[in-house]
Amino acid sequence: SCVHPDRPEPLDLHLGMFLPTLLNQATPEQMERFFTPAWNLRIIGTYAQTEMGHGTHLRGLETTATFDPSTQEFVLHSPTISSIKWWPGGLGKTSNHAIVLAQLHTQGRCHGLHAFIVPIRDMDTHVPLPGVVVGDIGPKFGFSEVDNGFLKLEHVRIPLDNMLMKFAKVEPDGTYVKPPSAKLTYGMVFIRSMIVGQSALALAKSCTIAIRYSAVRHQSELRPGEPEPQILNYQTQQHKLFPVLAAAYAFTFVGQYMKDTYRRISGDIHAGDYSQLPELHALSAGLKAFTTWAANAAIEVCRMSCGGHGYSRSSALPDIYVEFTPTCTYEGENTVMMLQTASRYLVKSYRQASVGQRLQGSVSYLSEAAAQRLRPRPVSGGAAPLSTQDLLSLVHLYQRRAASLVELAAKSIQQELQRGRSQEEAWNHSSIDLVRASDAHCHFVVVKLFVDKLEQVDDAAVKAVLSTLALLYALKGLADNSGDFLQAGLLTVPQATRVSARIKELLEELRPDAVALVDAFDLNDRKLNSVLGRYDGNVYEHLYEWARQSPLNATEVHESFHKYLKPLRSRL
Numbered sequence: 208s209c210v211h212p213d214r215p216e217p218l219d220l221h222l223g224m225f226l227p228t229l230l231n232q233a234t235p236e237q238m239e240r241f242f243t244p245a246w247n248l249r250i251i252g253t254y255a256q257t258e259m260g261h262g263t264h265l266r267g268l269e270t271t272a273t274f275d276p277s278t279q280e281f282v283l284h285s286p287t288i289s290s291i292k293w294w295p296g297g298l299g300k301t302s303n304h305a306i307v308l309a310q311l312h313t314q315g316r317c318h319g320l321h322a323f324i325v326p327i328r329d330m331d332t333h334v335p336l337p338g339v340v341v342g343d344i345g346p347k348f349g350f351s352e353v354d355n356g357f358l359k360l361e362h363v364r365i366p367l368d369n370m371l372m373k374f375a376k377v378e379p380d381g382t383y384v385k386p387p388s389a390k391l392t393y394g395m396v397f398i399r400s401m402i403v404g405q406s407a408l409a410l411a412k413s414c415t416i417a418i419r420y421s422a423v424r425h426q427s428e429l430r431p432g433e434p435e436p437q438i439l440n441y442q443t444q445q446h447k448l449f450p451v452l453a454a455a456y457a458f459t460f461v462g463q464y465m466k467d468t469y470r471r472i473s474g475d476i477h478a479g480d481y482s483q484l485p486e487l488h489a490l491s492a493g494l495k496a497f498t499t500w501a502a503n504a505a506i507e508v509c510r511m512s513c514g515g516h517g518y519s520r521s522s523a524l525p526d527i528y529v530e531f532t533p534t535c536t537y538e539g540e541n542t543v544m545m546l547q548t549a550s551r552y553l554v555k556s557y558r559q560a561s562v563g564q565r566l567q568g569s570v571s572y573l574s575e576a577a578a579q580r581l582r583p584r585p586v587s588g589g590a591a592p593l594s595t596q597d598l599l600s601l602v603h604l605y606q607r608r609a610a611s612l613v614e615l616a617a618k619s620i621q622q623e624l625q626r627g628r629s630q631e632e633a634w635n636h637s638s639i640d641l642v643r644a645s646d647a648h649c650h651f652v653v654v655k656l657f658v659d660k661l662e663q664v665d666d667a668a669v670k671a672v673l674s675t676l677a678l679l680y681a682l683k684g685l686a687d688n689s690g691d692f693l694q695a696g697l698l699t700v701p702q703a704t705r706v707s708a709r710i711k712e713l714l715e716e717l718r719p720d721a722v723a724l725v726d727a728f729d730l731n732d733r734k735l736n737s738v739l740g741r742y743d744g745n746v747y748e749h750l751y752e753w754a755r756q757s758p759l760n761a762t763e764v765h766e767s768f769h770k771y772l773k774p775l776r777s778r779l
């Protein structure tokens with residue numbers, strides 16, 4: 208069958224993690240020894256970090272790498288059943304090397320997680336090497352094209368020079384040399400940053416299919432006696448799909464920003480300036496979680512908006528969902544990523560701002576909020592006037608919501624501490640608030656970036672329609688999270704009513720441009736791979752042709768009639 212574009216593939220980990228990890232963590236000598244053959248696919252690698260018993264808790268990973276100075280080797284070992292590496296893509300049958308994350312032991316001490324290049328299969332025969340037990344983990348929800356595998360290491364020896372030593376080092380006598388920053392060995396920031404763009408692509412594909420199909424599907428009766436209308440003319444259909452369309456544009460701009468930010472800060476890091484690493488980690492972790500959760504839900508909205516044919520694989524929507532949904536889990540489980548952004552960045556920044564520190568980057572608004580708290584509050588205390596037309600005022604509203612929820616989370620921790628709870632318990636009993644704070648922070652970043660992007664658009668007509676999309680995205684988010692805004696005193700009930708009315712107006716305004724806006728994603732039929740989303744809109748003929756190609760239709764009478772139905776009938 209033709210290779211589906213954008214389908215997961217066994218080489219994804221080789222390209223998306225093995226090569227980038229070498230780039231980021233290998234010495235020049237190791238680049239020569241490993242990157243070159245890996246670039247030529249002599250070496251095919253994977254990234255083996257997760258174990259059967261641990262995926263999130265990196266410090267809990269059990270695989271060991273013990274340095275043996277007598278032979279100048281590391282001994283890699285899986286000490287328990289739960290330490291068996293589990294999930295790495297391409298590990299089961301494809302890879303002949305793995306970057307294995309293991310707890311480094313040397314001179315009787317454990318120095319934490321480090322990365323080791325471990326040959327796992329013979330380069331010529333592809334037979335597993337001695338001490339290596341490797342295989343596929345079995346059928347999954349999707350990703351059937353990928354051999355996610357398991358790896359059990361039984362005292363496997365590798366040379367000293369197979370530890371990635373760009374940052375941390377082990378001397379021949381076993382002396383451990385610390386990295387300039389312990390954070391440099393975490394990795395994963397690259398792929399988390401890329402996933403933000405994947406969320407945008409998944410949304411663009413899904414709403415292209417659903418909106419094009421909704422323009423050719425006629426159903427039911429709007430006005431008695433008139434022909435059946437396009438289902439895209441139903442307000443409910445627009446209410447389902449146009450916010451997804453707006454999010455697709457929003458996340459496209461955020462994905463570009465995330466890639467640029469990654470490129471800029473990783474350049475600084477390569478130059479030895481680590482100062483921006485916390486912002487990059489917090490932003491990539493938070494936006495990866497925010498955009499994948501939103502896209503995951505939106506793909507299902509698109510599928511269900513196509514009725515029965517949306518459930519057919521001819522629509523491509525089931526496959527888009529099945530292939531996208533694990534992004535909420537891998538590369539950092541979303542809840543944990545949201546907690547990272549809140550606990551390691553937002554609350555820390557809040558506390559710095561509270562003592563008058565001027566903050567930079569995506570949290571600079573927390574300094575404004577801290578200064579605001581010191582100023583006397585207006586007597587009215589009521590919500591500021593709300594403009595459902597002015598994008599900048601909406602950006603400010605999202606900023607104040609984020610500041611309010613970060614403050615609420617920080618105060619919750621303080622209250623829990625005052626109740627006598629330990630630090631860890633206080634944080635755990637505030638984790639719902641911490642996730643809400645991260646969500647609100649990321650939402651503010653997305654709205655702000657969307658509005659910032661408009662300033663770069665010169666064409667008046669394009670700017671007008673993108674502004675309408677930005678308004679819809681911001682107002683829909685306000686309506687969906689009105690509780691936060693009401694609780695923070697940023698919105699009144701009459702204003703919430705006006706927001707709902709304005710959303711209806713925007714849906715009507717967008718209807719004439721909806722198909723053109725998805726065509727603008729320029730996703731050709733091969734990339735979409737969807738009968739419902741065909742550019743020519745010729746759905747029914749191609750749906751019928753697609754069904755006739757079904758393997759079940761290879762014969763008029765399926766063998767099951769003779770094997771089961773007929774014998775069953777004769778016994779009744």
Ligand SMILES: CCCCCCCCCCCCCCCCCCCCCCC/C=C/C(=O)SCCNC(=O)CCNC(=O)[C@H](O)C(C)(C)COP(=O)(O)OP(=O)(O)OC[C@H]1O[C@@H](n2cnc3c(N)ncnc32)[C@H](O)[C@@H]1OP(=O)(O)O
Nearest residue numbers: 219222223226227263264265390393394488537538539551
């Ligand atoms: C010449 C050009 C050559 C080009 C070569 C490249 C070519 C390739 C081209 C690329 C395109 C090709 C595309 C192909 C297709 C690619 C598609 C890829 C497909 C992917 C499929 C799925 C693959 C999935 C893989 C995985 O899932 S890997 C495993 C992921 N697992 C995780 O993410 C684990 C999550 N858990 C954690 O991260 C940690 O446990 C934790 C952060 C939650 C907690 O850790 P810990 O307790 O140790 O830390 P603390 O919370 O105490 O924090 C300590 C401090 O460290 C900072 N920190 C934490 N993490 C990071 C980080 N990642 N980066 C930086 N800093 C970090 C904290 O902020 C704390 O700092 P503080 O002390 O200052 O507060």
Ligand SMILES: Cc1cc2nc3c(=O)[nH]c(=O)nc-3n(C[C@H](O)[C@H](O)[C@H](O)COP(=O)(O)OP(=O)(O)OC[C@H]3O[C@@H](n4cnc5c(N)ncnc54)[C@H](O)[C@@H]3O)c2cc1C
Nearest residue numbers: 254255256257261262263294295296533536537538540542
């Ligand atoms: C399709 C797919 C491909 C993958 N590819 C790879 C790969 O190539 N290489 C690799 O190394 N790994 C890979 N993984 C594994 C993936 O990285 C892990 O599944 C992921 O990190 C989550 O860890 P876990 O599975 O242990 O879940 P857990 O961490 O056990 O999460 C289970 C639940 O516990 C909650 N939880 C965990 N810790 C906390 C906490 N501190 N606070 C609050 N709640 C918490 C989570 O929110 C979640 O709800 C892949 C996974 C999938 C699904």
